[in-house]
Structures are given as structure tokens and as C-alpha cells.
Amino acid sequence: MKNRHLYILAAVLFLIGIGGFLYKAFVKDLPILPEQIVKVWNVELQVTFEGTGKPAKVHLFAAGNTRRFTVIDQSFIAGGYGMLSSLKGGNRQVTLSTRNATGKQAVFYRFTVHATEARDNNPTAPKPSIERPNWTGAKLAAAQAILADAHRKSSDPLTLAAEILQRFNANPLSDNAKVLLGKNRISGTKARVAAGILRLAGIGARAVHGIKLVERQRKVQTVHWLEVYVGQGWRSLLTESASPDIPDTYFPWWRGESPLVHLEGGDRRRTEIAINAGAEKALFAALSSGLSQDDGKGFRFSLLDLPLSTQHVYRILLTIPLGVLVLVFLRNIIGIRTFGTFMPVLIALAFRETQILWGVFLFSLVVAIGLGIRVYMERLKLLLVPRLAAVVIVIVLTMLSISIVSNLLNLPRGLSVSLFPMVILTMTVERMSVVWDERGGGEALKQGIGSLMVAAVCHLIMINPYGEHLFFIFPEVLLIVLAGVLLLGRYSGYRLLDLPRFKAILDRQAKARAAGPDRG
Amino acid sequence: MFVLARRLKEAGILGINGRNALYQLIYNERKNYPLVDDKVLSKQIAQKMGLAVPPLYGLIEDPHQVDGIDKIIAPYQDFVIKPAQGSGGDGILVVVGRGHGLYRLANGKLMDIDDIRFHLHNILSGIYSLGGQDDKALIEYRVKFDPVFETIAYQGVPDVRIIVFLGVPVMSMVRLPTRMSGGRANLHQGCIGAGVDMATGKTLSAVLKNAIIDEHPDTGAPVRGVQIPNWEKLLEIAAQSFEMTKLGYQGIDLVLDRERGPLMLELNARPGLNIQIANGEGLNHRLEKIKANIDKLKSLADRVTFARENFPPKI
Numbered sequence: 001m002k003n004r005h006l007y008i009l010a011a012v013l014f015l016i017g018i019g020g021f022l023y024k025a026f027v028k029d030l031p032i033l034p035e036q037i038v039k040v041w042n043v044e045l046q047v048t049f050e051g052t053g054k055p056a057k058v059h060l061f062a063a064g065n066t067r068r069f070t071v072i073d074q075s076f077i078a079g080g081y082g083m084l085s086s087l088k089g090g091n092r093q094v095t096l097s098t099r100n101a102t103g104k105q106a107v108f109y110r111f112t113v114h115a116t117e118a119r120d121n122n123p124t125a126p127k128p129s130i131e132r133p134n135w136t137g138a139k140l141a142a143a144q145a146i147l148a149d150a151h152r153k154s155s156d157p158l159t160l161a162a163e164i165l166q167r168f169n170a171n172p173l174s175d176n177a178k179v180l181l182g183k184n185r186i187s188g189t190k191a192r193v194a195a196g197i198l199r200l201a202g203i204g205a206r207a208v209h210g211i212k213l214v215e216r217q218r219k220v221q222t223v224h225w226l227e228v229y230v231g232q233g234w235r236s237l238l239t240e241s242a243s244p245d246i247p248d249t250y251f252p253w254w255r256g257e258s259p260l261v262h263l264e265g266g267d268r269r270r271t272e273i274a275i276n277a278g279a280e281k282a283l284f285a286a287l288s289s290g291l292s293q294d295d296g297k298g299f300r301f302s303l304l305d306l307p308l309s310t311q312h313v314y315r316i317l318l319t320i321p322l323g324v325l326v327l328v329f330l331r332n333i334i335g336i337r338t339f340g341t342f343m344p345v346l347i348a349l350a351f352r353e354t355q356i357l358w359g360v361f362l363f364s365l366v367v368a369i370g371l372g373i374r375v376y377m378e379r380l381k382l383l384l385v386p387r388l389a390a391v392v393i394v395i396v397l398t399m400l401s402i403s404i405v406s407n408l409l410n411l412p413r414g415l416s417v418s419l420f421p422m423v424i425l426t427m428t429v430e431r432m433s434v435v436w437d438e439r440g441g442g443e444a445l446k447q448g449i450g451s452l453m454v455a456a457v458c459h460l461i462m463i464n465p466y467g468e469h470l471f472f473i474f475p476e477v478l479l480i481v482l483a484g485v486l487l488l489g490r491y492s493g494y495r496l497l498d499l500p501r502f503k504a505i506l507d508r509q510a511k512a513r514a515a516g517p518d519r520g
Numbered sequence: 521m522f523v524l525a526r527r528l529k530e531a532g533i534l535g536i537n538g539r540n541a542l543y544q545l546i547y548n549e550r551k552n553y554p555l556v557d558d559k560v561l562s563k564q565i566a567q568k569m570g571l572a573v574p575p576l577y578g579l580i581e582d583p584h585q586v587d588g589i590d591k592i593i594a595p596y597q598d599f600v601i602k603p604a605q606g607s608g609g610d611g612i613l614v615v616v617g618r619g620h621g622l623y624r625l626a627n628g629k630l631m632d633i634d635d636i637r638f639h640l641h642n643i644l645s646g647i648y649s650l651g652g653q654d655d656k657a658l659i660e661y662r663v664k665f666d667p668v669f670e671t672i673a674y675q676g677v678p679d680v681r682i683i684v685f686l687g688v689p690v691m692s693m694v695r696l697p698t699r700m701s702g703g704r705a706n707l708h709q710g711c712i713g714a715g716v717d718m719a720t721g722k723t724l725s726a727v728l729k730n731a732i733i734d735e736h737p738d739t740g741a742p743v744r745g746v747q748i749p750n751w752e753k754l755l756e757i758a759a760q761s762f763e764m765t766k767l768g769y770q771g772i773d774l775v776l777d778r779e780r781g782p783l784m785l786e787l788n789a790r791p792g793l794n795i796q797i798a799n800g801e802g803l804n805h806r807l808e809k810i811k812a813n814i815d816k817l818k819s820l821a822d823r824v825t826f827a828r829e830n831f832p833p834k835i
Contacts (some may be wrong), residue, residue: 059560154801201745440709490541492540493537498536499521499525502533502796504730505528505797505800506531507530507833508800509800
């Protein structure tokens with residue numbers, strides 16, 4: 001049977017669609033609903049300096065994904081600079097260089113961070129190679145003294161690190177600590193020196209530098225802490241308290257001895273970090289943690305990797321199948337007659353911008369004017385194609401006038417009339433006038449109103465944010481729609497509007513039965 | 521709503537989806553459609569089968585031929601212009617008389633030769649054709665209908681529609697133009713549809729829009745019980761149409777000409793469903809009956825006899 005083939009095909013399509021959907025929704029954790037909002041922080045690093053007319057190089061560290069944070073949307077704004085990116089000591093270092101830096105120079109590095117749920121509380125990491133600090137003389141002696149003292153009072157690398165940090169935070173500082181920290185006794189120095197002492201003892205340790213993610217702040221200070229390699233992974237310790245509880249808002253940016261920004265060939269360098277918190281749709285969470293990261297399973301089939309402008313187009317295009325499904329339903333199950341098979345869906349697309357009431361009003365207005373012109377042109381006896389061309393021009397002019405008039409009247413919605421597909425409008429006018437001539441005005445109006453109604457219903461379903469989101473994030477849902485359309489394709493029952501039409505037959509048969517043996 | 525749907529189903533009424541999905545798509549092969557969609561081809565194959573059709577006066581296939589229309593129509597007082605691929609009677613121009621450079625149409629309108637040329641250009645550019653593609657225009661003999669219809673047809677030509685399934689005539693109706701329908705034989709536009717007793721060829725009661733009538737609204741003549749002449753011959757032509765087009769489910773439109781007898785006007789691969797309203801009966805039961813018996817129906821005569829014996833009217 002032909003139908004069994006169809007049912008199997010539809011079932012297969014449905015299963016593939018629903019399978020892909022469930023996989024992405026529950027395994028990849030893609031958001032099913034569009035409302036899921038996550039908090040993001042937009043971070044901007046600004047480096048300004050005076051150029052000396054010579055080549056200049058700005059080295060800075062780029063932020064990367066961490067266990068608790070995901071970095072999205074990184075960008076560098078540095079006109080006239082070339083960019084080179086390299087890995088250095090576990091950091092990604094970006095070098096912006098220019099051959100001739102004259103006058104005030106500014107480069108910007110922007111990125112957006114959002115928090116993700118930490119999947120693994122004690123991640124493992126490969127054993128680091130331990131590089132001893134190149135201290136000599138008094139510094140080396142001081143470091144060894146502190147190490148020996150701390151070692152006596154500790155039992156394992158973590159307590160040893162805590163003991164060392166305690167010595168840097170003591171008041172007053174010991175002479176040994178003063179020698180090591182120098183005059184600049186800030187948190188970052190403490191973390192670097194403590195890491196150095198630990199490495200001296202053969203323990204993997206490094207300083208971590210980051211920022212505290214706050215709502216909104218200019219001139220953000222960096223924060224620093226210490227990481228010690230224990231067992232299979234890195235453990236963190238706050239520099240000041242030696243506490244292992246790093247606040248959730250601490251975002252690690254780079255690690256090691258180097259400062260964030262290093263300038264070659266320029267004067268009066270200023271570095272400023274600004275933070276601005278915002279809310280983004282959870283989509284971005286998907287972009288980073290789920291699909292876009294190549295997790296080795298080759299799962300990269302996603303619209304989210306397309307350029308943004310293309311994504312915008314697909315956001316709208318992907319709602320068309322839904323509109324088409326509705327159209328099939330309204331035409332084949334309900335039985336509404338429309339001009340042109342898919343014209344209502346295209347009109348529905350235009351309604352996105354005009355909004356529905358204005359859309360219906362503007363559409364009726366343009367078509368009415370177009371019909372008037374068409375009737376007038378009938379007398380000129382133009383051939384079909386030039387006549388259509390003339391109607392297109394008149395419709396463009398009509399749309400233009402509506403826009404200008406509504407602008408004068410301060411009705412901004414009227415401007416959106418320009419988004420109507422004018423060729424479709426022209427064909428509608430032509431078809432409507434043929435139907436008008438041949439079948440009468442009633443039928444023409446009936447079909448015109450039918451088209452508008454279908455367009456309105458399609459529109460209301462197509463602008464549904466849930467649908468739009470669903471199709472965009474889960475394009476495989478289209479296979480389910482396809483299965484639905486295929487099944488509707490073999491629907492052989494009555495159309496809703498068939499029913500009243502054919503009811504007359506039942507009435508006649510009843511009447512004939514009542515009349516009895518009247519017929520010969 | 522569902523109750524109504526069930527009752528309609530029990531009454532064997534065929535809906536649009538049912539016609540398309542169960543008959544048209546299954547019994548009609550796509551490649552055979554041009555034979556019915558293009559009236560020029562229909563005419564040719566009908567003639568090949570020895571069926572009478574309205575004689576063709578001329579064919580206009582190209583815009584440059586439009587100027588030659590004068591020559592084509594010069595010998596005739598009356599004629600019909602129709603698009604080869606029109607549907608539902610759209611674009612048909614019936615000229616009933618001429619004089620003083622003007623042409624009188626069946627609906628009383630007057631046209632000059634420029635109007636006619638314009639109409640031809642419109643036909644050629646395809647505004648009446650199904651898919652909007654370029655079309656041809658036929659200029660042909662205007663049927664002078666049989667006097668039996670004199671009192672029950674207003675302005676236009678009454679025609680007999682017969683639905684044919686696998687070569688067996690299934691159901692028939694006579695369409696009688698009225699003033700309301702502007703002389704057209706289209707039920708939507710207010711022409712009368714009268715069911716036909718398949719056995720005898722006598723008309724049953726008729727419908728006008730949704731009302732049941734026994735008299736023609738314009739002439740007052742009874743529309744019930746009118747004997748269609750040559751009924752057996754009409755059924756034979758209808759049954760033959762299957763061999764002609766190989767379309768399992770189709771409608772054939774026939775007219776009775778005063779001088780030439782039954783003529784085949786056109787074929788339709790998507791015949792309308794209003795015939796059920798005119799007959800007060802659904803198509804399904806009859807179609808099922810044919811499906812069940814089709815193996816036994818070998819010859820043309822078998823099929824015609826089957827149609828006459830098995831489909832008694834319900835009203």
C-alpha cells in the first residue's frame with residue numbers, strides 16, 4: 001500500500017527530528033524556552049600610550065574558558081595594528097604591533113564572560129614542569145629561610161603554601177619577607193613570590209591573576225591568588241587569607257609571572273579595565289558550552305556558528321515552514337480559499353514589521369488602490385507583462401505615498417508598508433481582478449479576505465517567540481514539520497467548509513424520503 | 521460537526537481531499553493531464569477516436585497572429601473564442617452576432633475588433649490558464665443547442681456533464697444557464713444544476729445555488745423530467761473518453777447541437793463536486809460499486825449497461 005510507505009517515512013522523519021531535539025535539549029543542555037536568561041559581564045581592557053614614532057608592540061593576555069566561566073565574543077579594536085596570537089606558559093598571548101606609532105595610541109580588547117555551572121569540582125590537570133625562580137644572593141637566602149621555617153610548621157603542600165602566605169601577610173613583616181616582596185607589597189607580588197618559593201621546594205605552583213566580576217565599574221583592580229599543584233590537579237588559595245574558597249565572582253584571566261600588558265616602544269602606558277554586567281539569552285550559553293566548542297565528537301552542526309547577519313536571516317526563514325504547515329492546514333483541512341498558494345505566508349512575513357492591524361490595513365489599502373488602477377488600465381488595453389509592470393510601479397508609488405503621508409501624520413507604522421513584497425502584491429491585484437471579472441466581486445472579495453485571514457493566522461503563529469526559538473536552536477524540528485505536512489498530504493477526509501456545502505444533499509435525500517413513492 | 525461529517529460519509533459524499541487523494545492522484549497519471557488541460561489536444565484525440573467536436577475555425581498561438589483574427593472570423597456570423605488551457609469557463613467569449621463592425625456577445629455586451637484582439641492577447645499571455653503559462657486561443661463553432669433546451673436555458677448553452685470512472689459513467693448533470701449566471705454554465709455563479717437519471721436520461725429536480733427548484737427562474741418552464749435526447753449515445757461517448765485520455769477519473773462535458781448532434785466540448789481531470797448536490801447523492805457508493813465490478817466490465821457496451829442499471833436516483 002502506498003500509504004504505509006508514507007507512514008513509515010513520516011515516522012522515520014519524526015523520530016530523527018524528535019531524537020535530535022531530545023539529544024540537544026537534554027544531553028547538550030540547549031535551552032528549550034527562549035526566556036532563559038543568563039547574566040553576562042562585558043569586560044573591556046583599554047591600553048593607551050604615547051607613540052614615539054617608532055614601531056610599537058602591545059603584548060596582552062587573552063581570557064579563556066575556565067571551569068566556571070565561559071568567554072564569548074572576544075574582539076580586538078586596534079586600528080592600524082597587526083595581530084599575532086601565541087601560547088605562552090599556558091596563556092594565550094596576543095601581540096598587537098604597528099610599524100609606526102605616533103601620538104596617542106589606544107587599543108581595546110573586549111570580551112563577554114558568563115558563569116557556567118562547574119561540572120567537575122576537582123578537575124585533574126597534567127603535572128606541570130617546575131621552573132625554579134632565578135633568585136640569587138639575599139633573595140635566594142631569604143626565600144630558603146622562609147621555606148625552611150614554613151616547612152617545619154606544615155604537613156603537605158597546601159599547608160606549606162598557607163604558611164608562606166601567612167608570613168607575607170604578617171604585621172610587621174619579617175625582614176626576609178621584606179627582601180622578597182620589595183616595596184610593592186600588593187597581592188599580585190605576594191602570589192608571585194609565594195609561587196616562586198613553592199617551586200623552589202619542588203612543588204608546582206603559580207600565581208593567578210583575574211578580576212572580580214561586579215555589576216558595573218570603571219578602573220577595575222585585578223585580583224590575585226595562588227594555585228598549588230596537589231595530587232592530580234590545581235588547588236587555589238587566596239593570597240590574603242590563605243583560604244581555599246575563591247569567591248564565585250573571581251574570574252581568572254591569566255597566570256604566571258608576567259603582567260597583563262607589556263608595551264614595547266611607547267611612553268606613558270595606561271591600562272584600564274571596565275566591567276559592565278548585562279543579561280543575555282541563554283542561547284549564548286549554548287554557543288559556548290554546548291555546540292560551538294568542538295568537544296571532539298564532531299558535533300558542530302549548528303546555526304550558531306554562522307555569521308550573525310546570516311543567523312538573523314535564518315531566524316526569520318526558519319519560521320516559514322511553520323507558516324506553510326499552518327497554511328496547509330487552513331487550506332486542506334478547513335478549506336479556506338486564497339490567492340496564490342503561498343502568498344499568505346509571504347504576506348505574513350511582511351506583517352512581522354508592520355504588526356498585524358496595520359499590516360491588514362496597509363495591505364487592504366495598497367491592494368484596493370492597485371485594483372482601482374488595474375480597472376482603469378483595462379481601458380488602455382495593455383498587454384499582460386507591461387500591464388503588470390505598470391501595476392508594480394503604481395504599487396511602489398502607492399507605498400511611497402503611504403510612507404510619506406504617515407510620516408507627516410507621525411504614524412511610524414505607516415513607514416513599514418515598504419516591507420510588503422510588492423511583486424506578490426501585484427500578482428494579487430492581477431489575480432483578484434481576473435477573478436473579479438470572471439466570477440464577480442463577491443468571490444474576489446471572499447478570496448481576498450480569505451488570503452488575509454490565512455496570512456494573519458500564519459503571522460500570529462510565526463511570530464510566536466517559542467516557535468522561532470525552537471526552530472532556530474533545533475532545526476531538526478523541521479523534520480517533524482515535514483512529517484506533519486506529508487501526513488496532511490494524504491488526508492482524504494472532508495474539509496470543514498465542505499460540510500455546510502454538502503449538507504444540502506442530506507436535506508434533499510431526507511425530503512425525497514419524506515415525499516415517499518412520488519418518483520417513478 | 522463530527523456528527524455531520526459522519527453522516528456525509530455514510531451518505532457517500534466525496535469531499536475535495538477525498539477526490540484528490542483517493543481518485544485523482546491514484547487513477548490519473550500526470551503525463552496524461554495535458555490531453556485534457558489543453559483543449560486543442562483534447563479536440564485532436566477526440567477526432568481521432570471518431571467523436572464529434574465543435575469544428576475549429578482557427579487557432580492563435582502567437583501574438584503576431586492576433587491581427588489575422590479578422591480573416592479567421594470573416595466567414596462566420598457567430599463563433600466562440602476560448603483559451604486552450606482555461607479552467608472553469610474563464611476567458612470564454614461567445615459571439616452570437618455581428619454587424620456595423622461590432623460583435624454581440626451572448627450576454628448582450630458589444631465589442632469591437634480591438635476589444636477582441638485585446639482579449640486574445642490576454643489569453644495568449646496566460647491570465648486564464650491554470651499555471652499562468654503562455655496559452656493558445658481557439659476560435660470555434662458556436663453550438664446551437666437542441667430545441668429541447670429552448671425553454672430551460674437562458675442566453676448560454678446548456679451542457680451535460682458526466683463523471684467517468686475507469687470508463688464507466690458514474691453520475692451526470694445538466695447545467696442550465698440563468699440570467700444570474702450571466703449565461704455561464706457554472707454552478708457557483710448561479711446556473712441551474714439538474715441531476716440526471718442514469719438509466720433514462722431524464723432530468724431530476726434541480727438546484728439553484730442552495731435552493732431546490734422545479735422550474736427555470738427566468739422562463740418558468742419545468743426543469744424536472746426533461747428527456748435528454750440521444751442519452752445512450754452520450755453515455756457511449758463518455759465511456760469512450762477513458763480510452764481517449766487514460767485518465768481513470770475525469771469529467772466530460774457534452775453539448776447537444778441542433779444540427780450536429782452530441783458534441784464533446786471538453787474534458788476535465790479535476791471535475792467539480794457540485795454534481796453531487798445537483799443529484800442529491802454522493803459519488804462514493806457508486807465509485808465503490810464500480811471498483812468492485814470493474815473486472816467484469818469488458819466492453820464499452822458492458823460499461824454503459826452497468827451505468828444504466830446500477831445507479832438509480834435517490835431523489
